[in-house]
Amino acid sequence: MWKPSAIVVAAIALGACGQFENQQRAERAQTELVGLTRAQLIDCAGQPDRLLPAGSMEQLVYLYGEHRRMVGEPDPQSTGIQTAPPTANSTPWCEATFTLENSRVTNVRYRGQTGGIFTGAQNVCGEIVYHCVRVAPRDGG
Numbered sequence: 573m574w575k576p577s578a579i580v581v582a583a584i585a586l587g588a589c590g591q592f593e594n595q596q597r598a599e600r601a602q603t604e605l606v607g608l609t610r611a612q613l614i615d616c617a618g619q620p621d622r623l624l625p626a627g628s629m630e631q632l633v634y635l636y637g638e639h640r641r642m643v644g645e646p647d648p649q650s651t652g653i654q655t656a657p658p659t660a661n662s663t664p665w666c667e668a669t670f671t672l673e674n675s676r677v678t679n680v681r682y683r684g685q686t687g688g689i690f691t692g693a694q695n696v697c698g699e700i701v702y703h704c705v706r707v708a709p710r711d712g713g
C-alpha cells in the first residue's frame with residue numbers, strides 16, 4: 573500500500589520532470605527557432621501579446637504566467653495588450669521576446685520571475701514555445 577509520503581515524493585518527481593522538459597524547451601528555442609519565419613512563429617506560439625515594429629525589424633512579445641493565458645487557452649479578460657508584466661511578488665511569469673529581421677527570427681530572449689527549487693530559470697518560459705520545440709521525455713520523467 574502506498575504511504576502518503578510516497579505519493580508526495582512521486583508527485584514532486586513527476587512535476588520536476590515536466591519542469592525540466594520546459595526548461596529544455598526554452599533553452600533549445602533560443603537556437604532552434606532562429607530562422608523561423610514570422611508566420612511559422614505565430615503558427616506555433618500563437619498571436620503575440622505585443623508587437624514592436626522598427627523598420628525591417630520587429631519584436632514579437634509573448635507573456636506567460638499570472639493573469640496570462642495558458643497554452644491553448646485564450647484569456648477572455650485580455651485585449652491582447654499588456655503594458656507591464658506581473659509584479660515581482662507574483663507567481664512565476666515569463667516574457668519572451670522574439671526579434672525578427674526581414675520577417676525571420678534572429679534572436680529569442682527571456683525575462684521574468686521564473687524557476688523553482690528543482691528547476692532552472694527558464695521552466696516557465698518553456699510554456700510559451702511549447703508547440704514550437706519538441707522535447708523527448710527523460711527516462712522516469
